[in-house]
Every structure is written in C-alpha cells, then in structure tokens.
Amino acid sequence: MNRRYFILIPLFLIWLSACGYIAYQGQFPTQEQIDNAEILSLQIQHHYPTSEILQACFIYAIWIASYAFLFCSKYAVKHPFISYAFCSILPILLPLLSFVWAIDVPPYIAALIIVIWASSLFHFLILPFVLPIYRKYIYPQQSNQ
Structure with missing residues (x-):
C-alpha cells in the first residue's frame, strides 16, 4: 500500500469519534421536550433521532472526504492553492x-456545531502549516542525477 494513504486511518478515526460524540448527544431530549413535560407533569417521550444523526454524520463525512482529497490526491499536490481553496x-x-x-437546537445538532467549529479552527489555523510538512515527506521531489 502506498504510504500516502496511511493518512486515511487518522481521518477515519477523527470522523468516527465525531460521529460517536454526535450520536451520544442524540440520546438527550431537547429543552422544549423538557419544558413541555414539566408544564404537563408528564414523563418525557423521547425517541432516538436516528435519521437526523445519520445526516449529521454524513455532512461531517463529506468534510473528512475533502481532507482525504487534500492529503491523498496528486492533483492537490500539483495545485496546492486551488485544492486548499x-x-x-x-x-x-x-x-x-x-x-x-x-437557535433552539437539539443536543446532537449542538454537538455537530461544536465539531464544525473545531474542524474549522483546525482547517484555518493548523492545516496550512501541517500540509506542506506532510507533503515534503510523503511526496519527495525527484532529482535528476
């Protein structure tokens, strides 16, 4: 296996941990459900939002796939600024x-927002410095000797 594809393992683990966090937050009821149960003195009827959590994980999977393109694609190595943009x-x-x-979101959407903001900070503050170092060691320049 080509060593440039080993970066896919940490990317998959990042995606898996983010999806685990989002799925964990999906078990909690929303504040609206809690308020309605308190007003009516009822027990909270909370159903696990499976389809919404899968959609949130799919959104983040697209994000991680763009990082896989950025790290593994030969086009991204030849055109680093266009691919980063x-x-x-x-x-x-x-x-x-x-x-x-x-505005008044369930806990799993709040978890997705936290993951999105953390990934955006990584993308704009850390990735511009890590990507050239990664490419220097994974894609060494061929010298004509």
Whole structure:
C-alpha cells in the first residue's frame, strides 16, 4: 500500500469519534421536550433521532472526504492553492450556517456545531502549516542525477 494513504486511518478515526460524540448527544431530549413535560407533569417521550444523526454524520463525512482529497490526491499536490481553496468551501459555509442552526437546537445538532467549529479552527489555523510538512515527506521531489 502506498504510504500516502496511511493518512486515511487518522481521518477515519477523527470522523468516527465525531460521529460517536454526535450520536451520544442524540440520546438527550431537547429543552422544549423538557419544558413541555414539566408544564404537563408528564414523563418525557423521547425517541432516538436516528435519521437526523445519520445526516449529521454524513455532512461531517463529506468534510473528512475533502481532507482525504487534500492529503491523498496528486492533483492537490500539483495545485496546492486551488485544492486548499476548494476544500475551504465547507469550513467557511458550515460555520456561517451554524449561526442559523443555533437557535433552539437539539443536543446532537449542538454537538455537530461544536465539531464544525473545531474542524474549522483546525482547517484555518493548523492545516496550512501541517500540509506542506506532510507533503515534503510523503511526496519527495525527484532529482535528476
């Protein structure tokens, strides 16, 4: 196996841990359900939101797939600025959308927003320094000797 694909293992583990966090937060009821149960003195009827959690995990999977493209693609090595700009679409749009989502959200969407903001900070603060170092050791320059 080519060593440039080993980066997919940590990316998969990051995605798995983020999905685990989102799925864990899905077991808690929303504040609206708690308030309605207190007003009516009823027990909370909370059903696990499986389809919504799968959608949130799919959104983050697209994000991780863009990182896989950024790290593993030969096109991304030949055109680093274009590929980084292309992969920056989600880290720009999803935090902006999270301002709209953040109004009275269930806990699993709040977990997705936290994961999105943490990934955006990683994308813009750490990745520009890590990516050239990674490419220096994974894609060494061929010298004509």
